[in-house]
Amino acid sequence: MYGYKMSDYDKKVYETELADFLPSKILDVHTHIWLPEHNLQTKAKGCVTWTKMVADSCSIEDLQQTYKDMFPGKDVRAVIFGDPTANYKENNVYVAKVAKQTGYPALFCTDWKMSGEYLEEQVEKGGFMGLKPYLNNSPDYIPGNEVRIFDFLTKEHLEVADKHGWIVMLHISRPQRLRDPLNLAQMMEIEEKYPNVKLIIAHIGRAYAPEDIGNAFEILKNTKNMMFDFTANTQSLAMTECIKAVGVKRFMFGSDMPIIKMRMYRVTENGVYYNVVPRGLYGDVSTDYHMRETDEKDVTSFMYEELRAFKKTAEELSLSKQDVEDIMCNNGCRLFNYKF
Numbered sequence: 001m002y003g004y005k006m007s008d009y010d011k012k013v014y015e016t017e018l019a020d021f022l023p024s025k026i027l028d029v030h031t032h033i034w035l036p037e038h039n040l041q042t043k044a045k046g047c048v049t050w051t052k053m054v055a056d057s058c059s060i061e062d063l064q065q066t067y068k069d070m071f072p073g074k075d076v077r078a079v080i081f082g083d084p085t086a087n088y089k090e091n092n093v094y095v096a097k098v099a100k101q102t103g104y105p106a107l108f109c110t111d112w113k114m115s116g117e118y119l120e121e122q123v124e125k126g127g128f129m130g131l132k133p134y135l136n137n138s139p140d141y142i143p144g145n146e147v148r149i150f151d152f153l154t155k156e157h158l159e160v161a162d163k164h165g166w167i168v169m170l171h172i173s174r175p176q177r178l179r180d181p182l183n184l185a186q187m188m189e190i191e192e193k194y195p196n197v198k199l200i201i202a203h204i205g206r207a208y209a210p211e212d213i214g215n216a217f218e219i220l221k222n223t224k225n226m227m228f229d230f231t232a233n234t235q236s237l238a239m240t241e242c243i244k245a246v247g248v249k250r251f252m253f254g255s256d257m258p259i260i261k262m263r264m265y266r267v268t269e270n271g272v273y274y275n276v277v278p279r280g281l282y283g284d285v286s287t288d289y290h291m292r293e294t295d296e297k298d299v300t301s302f303m304y305e306e307l308r309a310f311k312k313t314a315e316e317l318s319l320s321k322q323d324v325e326d327i328m329c330n331n332g333c334r335l336f337n338y339k340f
Helices: 008-018 060-070 088-102 116-126 155-164 181-193 216-220 236-246 302-316 321-336
Strands: 025-032 075-081 130-132 167-170 198-201 227-229 265-269 272-278 291-294
Touching: 008 302, 025 321, 060 075, 060 088, 075 088, 088 116, 116 130, 116 155, 130 155, 181 198, 181 216, 216 236, 236 302, 265 302, 302 321
Parallel strands: 025 075, 130 167, 167 198, 198 227, 272 291
Antiparallel strands: 265 272
């Protein structure tokens, strides 16, 4: 789907719940752009399959049109990187080209085998601001559920990122997500041993259900540099606890475009999230246990559901208009040195 076709219900949600709440300028710090020819035929290790039910590509033109469709009256810009399951070599070339054309900040998708020297060369050559590692680009012999952060974001990569003060967008691995003790230990190790790395914990550490949080923020409240985005997260509790732990200046909006175009709402049961989608809209969804169908007519977008959850957090914490503007725009602009 190119762009986004607004339903009457979408328009109602945006106009009555979101338009006045959102600032006039928005920086989306977490988006994927790639072309159909960048897709690989093999299933990526450790990755859910439902995302490919929504989109098999997202050009820069598609991304920009979607913002126009979803956010009438707003000026929305993006931080861009490739799709981690695509051919990252070709995809990185495309991202660098788009970044030069648009002025958008960009991150370089990595593979664990890349040397530090290679990263330095490619990041400088492409004008990237840092790295986007992903768990499937880890040693083949490690099962998806057992991949550790340092298996795909290696010490060598961290050393060169620390040397240059690069941004690193980290999607953590392992079934226990944010509450996993090893994840937390390695996140804290990055904070302490690589102080010049500008680390972003994507998706609030994939805390998509209340059970995913555990005691994570009792530990993470001791950080001073680590940033968090609430990309593709509809769990207001996770947003609230994160802001309470680290403050509004280290919390940012991201969407995960293009999967955020999905028509859905999310429920959780026993620590597992389920995307509830209109029946038949995404074909046979039985292959992914995170998917459920409904006959309800009024189902809006994943994007609006995420922003509804953030609005709930803003109301619960009595965030000011300035706080909301910082989270939706200014914090990302400061981190990525981006000006509208």
